[in-house]
Amino acid sequence: MTATLTVAPAPGAAVVEQRPRRHVLGITSPRKLPTWILAHLALLLVVVAFLAPMLWLIFGSLHADSALTVELGGRWTLGNFVAVMTPETLWLPLLNSFLLSAGTALLTVVCAALAAYPLSRYSMRFRRTFLYTIVFSTGLPITAVMVPVYVLFATFAITDSRVATILFMSATSLPFAIWMMKNFMDGVPVSLEEAAWTDGAGWFDSLRGIVLPLMAPGLAVVSIFVFVQQWGDFFIPFVLLQSPEKQPASVSIYTFFSSYGAVAYGQLAAFSILYTLPIIALYGVLSKALGGGFSFAGGLKG
Known part of the structure; x- marks a missing residue:
């Protein structure tokens, strides 16, 4: 037989509700996870917007038959720089x-x-x-x-x-x-x-x-x-x-x-x-x- 002791709060005392603690894994909490994903997706779009033209410049400068689209399987050369x-x-x-x-x-x-x-x-x-x-x-x-x-x-x-x-x-x-x-x-x-x-x-x-x-x-x-x-x-x-x-x-x-x-x-x-x-x-x-x-x-x- 187990006895349970319940302590009633004193009259007029404020009752503080204890909520279960939220365990944080890494640096973000589960509640802020969607915001973290949206922020990184926005940054990824900005990086792609700047990186795509630079990749075209690099591949286009090294390709023998460069056009608006560069074929990765074509012939590569430094002739464009020499020219x-x-x-x-x-x-x-x-x-x-x-x-x-x-x-x-x-x-x-x-x-x-x-x-x-x-x-x-x-x-x-x-x-x-x-x-x-x-x-x-x-x-x-x-x-x-x-x-x-x-x-x-x-x-x-x-x-x-x-x-x-x-x-x-x-x-x-x-x-x-x-x-x-x-x-x-x-x-x-x-x-x-x-x-x-x-x-x-x-x-x-x-x-x-x-x-x-x-x-x-x-x-x-x-x-x-x-x-x-x-x-x-x-x-x-x-x-x-x-x-x-x-x-x-x-x-x-x-x-x-x-x-x-x-x-x-x-x-x-x-x-x-x-x-x-x-x-x-x-x-x-x-x-x-x-x-x-x-x-x-x-x-x-x-």
């Missing part, structure tokens, strides 16, 4: 692309830093309105202003000029670069500049010696953003640069499309891979700067 690796087809357009992109990135970063410093450090009456104007100006499509810009270039006889093209490309990149630079500059404490101001340093000395070195990762982000944007720009060089020897790779890629509708798919795929390699190398070199945060450990206020 495009000539000075006129590859090296000169890549050099032009580098000159335009690097020149635009350098000029944009310098101008954006000079414009972002007063917006970040000084209290101005129309600062918010000016910032909103900068952001809204980025939404203006470049195709809407290319006709008057071309007329302006033709009036001053500066068409087919790399320098004039770099100036205009820098002007189109400045609005978003100023906004990004201002946000990065806000992360640098003003207290780090007070010692320099006490010693008589001006705003330019403070910007050059304190702010810019501390926001080096931000400078790298803005530089890469502008460089990649102009590296893939087609419309501006296509309109403003007429000489084939001055056109970048984004425009010279048109040479693989004949006027009769035929396309050299194998050479086009090989050229696209070689055209993408400098950007991948740039990300690899500056990945440490992109992944690093601001370092204020060396900034001492004395």
